[in-house]
Amino acid sequence: MTFQEQILQGIPPVLPAKREIPKDANRAPKRKDILTVEEKQLAVRNALRYFPKEWHKELAVEFAQELNDFGRIYMYRFKPEYKMYARPIEEYPAKCKQAAAIMLMIQNNLDPAVAQHPEELITYGGNGAVFQNWAQYLLTMQYLAIMTDEQTLNMYSGHPMGLFPSSKEAPRVVVTNGMVIPNYSSPDHWEKFNALGVSQYGQMTAGSYMYIGPQGIVHGTTITVMNAFRKKLSKGESTKGKIFLTAGLGGMSGAQPKAGNIAGCITICAEVNPKAAQKRHQQGWVDVLVDNMEALVARVKQAQANEEVVSIAYIGNVVDIWEQFDKENIFIHIGSDQTSLHIPWTGGYYPVGLSYEESNRLIREEPEVFKVKVQESLRRHAAAINRHTAKGTYFFDYGNAFLLEASRAGADIMAPNGIDFRYPSYVQDILGPMCFDYGFGPFRWVCASGKPEDLDQTDAIAMHVLEDIMANSPEEIQLQMQDNITWIRDAKKNKMVVGSQARILYADALGRMRIAEAFNKAIAQGKIGPVVLGRDHHDVSGTDSPYRETSNIYDGSKFTADMAIQNVIGDSFRGATWVSIHNGGGVGWGEVINGGFGMLLDGTPEADVRLKRMLFYDVNNGIARRSWARNSEALFAIKREMERTPELKVTLPNLVDDDTLSNLF
Numbered sequence: 001m002t003f004q005e006q007i008l009q010g011i012p013p014v015l016p017a018k019r020e021i022p023k024d025a026n027r028a029p030k031r032k033d034i035l036t037v038e039e040k041q042l043a044v045r046n047a048l049r050y051f052p053k054e055w056h057k058e059l060a061v062e063f064a065q066e067l068n069d070f071g072r073i074y075m076y077r078f079k080p081e082y083k084m085y086a087r088p089i090e091e092y093p094a095k096c097k098q099a100a101a102i103m104l105m106i107q108n109n110l111d112p113a114v115a116q117h118p119e120e121l122i123t124y125g126g127n128g129a130v131f132q133n134w135a136q137y138l139l140t141m142q143y144l145a146i147m148t149d150e151q152t153l154n155m156y157s158g159h160p161m162g163l164f165p166s167s168k169e170a171p172r173v174v175v176t177n178g179m180v181i182p183n184y185s186s187p188d189h190w191e192k193f194n195a196l197g198v199s200q201y202g203q204m205t206a207g208s209y210m211y212i213g214p215q216g217i218v219h220g221t222t223i224t225v226m227n228a229f230r231k232k233l234s235k236g237e238s239t240k241g242k243i244f245l246t247a248g249l250g251g252m253s254g255a256q257p258k259a260g261n262i263a264g265c266i267t268i269c270a271e272v273n274p275k276a277a278q279k280r281h282q283q284g285w286v287d288v289l290v291d292n293m294e295a296l297v298a299r300v301k302q303a304q305a306n307e308e309v310v311s312i313a314y315i316g317n318v319v320d321i322w323e324q325f326d327k328e329n330i331f332i333h334i335g336s337d338q339t340s341l342h343i344p345w346t347g348g349y350y351p352v353g354l355s356y357e358e359s360n361r362l363i364r365e366e367p368e369v370f371k372v373k374v375q376e377s378l379r380r381h382a383a384a385i386n387r388h389t390a391k392g393t394y395f396f397d398y399g400n401a402f403l404l405e406a407s408r409a410g411a412d413i414m415a416p417n418g419i420d421f422r423y424p425s426y427v428q429d430i431l432g433p434m435c436f437d438y439g440f441g442p443f444r445w446v447c448a449s450g451k452p453e454d455l456d457q458t459d460a461i462a463m464h465v466l467e468d469i470m471a472n473s474p475e476e477i478q479l480q481m482q483d484n485i486t487w488i489r490d491a492k493k494n495k496m497v498v499g500s501q502a503r504i505l506y507a508d509a510l511g512r513m514r515i516a517e518a519f520n521k522a523i524a525q526g527k528i529g530p531v532v533l534g535r536d537h538h539d540v541s542g543t544d545s546p547y548r549e550t551s552n553i554y555d556g557s558k559f560t561a562d563m564a565i566q567n568v569i570g571d572s573f574r575g576a577t578w579v580s581i582h583n584g585g586g587v588g589w590g591e592v593i594n595g596g597f598g599m600l601l602d603g604t605p606e607a608d609v610r611l612k613r614m615l616f617y618d619v620n621n622g623i624a625r626r627s628w629a630r631n632s633e634a635l636f637a638i639k640r641e642m643e644r645t646p647e648l649k650v651t652l653p654n655l656v657d658d659d660t661l662s663n664l665f
């Protein structure tokens with residue numbers, strides 16, 4: 001059977017043979033055994049509803065086994081035989097091009113070269129799922145293949161509920177992931193609902209078909225590291241020979257040394273898992289591998305003396321470095337952490353003083369003891385950081401819940417007011433005021449032809465557009481414009497394309513609209529094939545997350561999620577090809593609501609109307625909310641936008657003098 005025929009058949013009419021899972025597959029960890037016996041029966045009953053009754057007896061035993069062995073029912077048997085990767089758009093069997101574009105993006109998220117645990121349909125972040133099981137994948141692809149441009153597919157946490165009549169202007173797909181009633185949003189609720197097969201953790205771009213591999217995170221991390229140095233160094237001072245200390249060489253944290261090199265400093269990145277460190281070294285993402293403290297200190301001193309641009313992986317615990325560098329009086333200019341503290345008790349954070357193997361044993365056999373060790377370690381970790389910051393180090397939380405978990409562990413991490421943390425999150429200090437409040441965020445595109453030449457052309461188009469805009473940009477955003485022009489100029493050189501021909505580029509509303517408009521024109525002229533636009537959810541307007549994307553909102557509204565919900569609804573009727581809204585992602589289940597979109601540019605005049613309408617809103621919705629929260633950069637940006645766009649009328653805050661409030665209560 002051809003690839004097209006297999007897509008069109010959906011769930012095969014004959015029960016496929018049981019599959020052997022490839023030995024070298026990177027498998028998802030066994031999930032918590034959380035269901036009661038009755039609930040396990042319910043989970044199997046739920047899984048069997050995808051299949052005809054004649055198969056139930058055989059599949060029931062197999063699915064029960066999967067539940068016992070892996071904590072989930074993935075339906076491995078139904079994974080298709082064909083190769084999984086983003087094919088050129090015309091290879092998809094589809095009645096409308098928009099649906100074909102979505103199929104391409106789904107397959108990219110499941111490509112073994114891109115996905116973290118492809119057998120379990122996990123794209124990144126350990127639990128960022130595209131689907132819960134292979135039956136959902138097969139059905140979804142079939143629906144996309146048969147849908148017309150007057151139908152919309154509803155996706156409930158990976159489950160395709162069905163095609164509903166809509167209109168040409170409506171999104172082709174509406175995705176919700178992990179949306180639960182707020183009182184049922186603890187991490188164990190996720191374990192339970194996911195094991196039952198009724199909800200999933202979509203992370204951000206996993207469950208919304210918009211992941212583009214590591215370049216997304218490299219660009220964001222580079223911008224963060226460069227701007228963190230700007231906070232520490234005097235104007236014009238070089239980053240050469242200056243130290244950035246951090247931890248984690250995993251899925252996303254592995255971007256840190258590469259970003260450090262692009263920013264031009266000495267990066268030291270601790271990683272307790274030797275395999276993770278070696279992998280990043282082999283991939284060329286980190287320059288030097290060191291496995292003992294003495295060698296690390298010597299290598300760092302050498303790098304300082306020679307003002308080298310170099311990244312060093314230290315196989316060991318990051319707390320040991322913070323403590324040793326304090327004793328050695330090695331000055332750290334900027335410090336952060338990207339261990340997986342959003343999941344502290346299951347291997348996200350390894351406590352100091354224990355070997356990697358011993359920690360893993362405790363996680364399995366003595367989880368309560370492990371928890372105590374993690375908390376002790378976090379207190380030591382914070383104390384060492386405090387000693388460095390007293391000497392002048394700039395420390396920031398990198399959105400991994402470090403400060404949150406350290407505070408829960410009783411570490412000395414609170415500000416004198418007892419409410420705030422002693423250190424800022426990277427969004428509070430860096431990305432929020434310097435990027436999001438002006439509308440700059442992780443815009444991205446994928447060339448649906450699959451041709452590298454198309455990507456080259458889009459890079460060139462985007463660079464010219466930004467240069468053109470920069471010529472008339474106000475002083476306030478010149479630095480950001482220049483950083484983004486530099487990024488796109490060198491993007492190809494950084495060789496970061498994995499899977500689809502994709503590019504990320506921080507841009508503001510005007511930049512995104514003008515770049516998209518120029519792409520659409522190039523498509524109409526036949527210079528390039530169709531292009532899919534999107535963005536990371538980690539952006540200006542898409543995400544409400546009080547300790548990350550909206551941590552620089554100070555009017556008390558950072559625990560609300562109106563912005564993310566308004567955004568997904570607003571994008572959906574302004575021309576998005578698909579929209580998504582998720583609970584969880586990055587900082588953990590129940591901690592964030594985040595949304596995104598995808599939009600196909602096909603060179604038509606309709607696409608031109610859609611892109612302007614939607615991209616304008618997709619950025620300015622968030623700037624409006626940020627300006628209402630009195631953020632000065634956002635006030636500047638929204639006033640400028642209102643001057644440019646008379647139809648935009650945003651409620652502006654009146655600022656209150658401190659004196660007016662001081663003696664009121």
Ligand SMILES: NC(=O)c1ccc[n+]([C@@H]2O[C@H](COP(=O)([O-])OP(=O)(O)OC[C@H]3O[C@@H](n4cnc5c(N)ncnc54)[C@H](O)[C@@H]3O)[C@@H](O)[C@H]2O)c1
Pocket residue numbers: 125217220247248249250251252253254270271272273276316317318319338339340341342343347348349350351352398399400401538586587
């Ligand atoms: N701010 C952002 O833009 C952003 C982006 C990506 C990830 N994050 C957050 O960063 C965290 C890391 O993400 P990831 O995908 O790289 O996770 P990951 O689990 O793949 O990697 C984390 C790594 O840290 C290592 N580690 C744990 N404890 C350690 C310790 N004490 N010392 C040294 N190494 C240790 C682990 O072995 C692991 O390899 C997550 O919490 C994620 O949500 C934030």
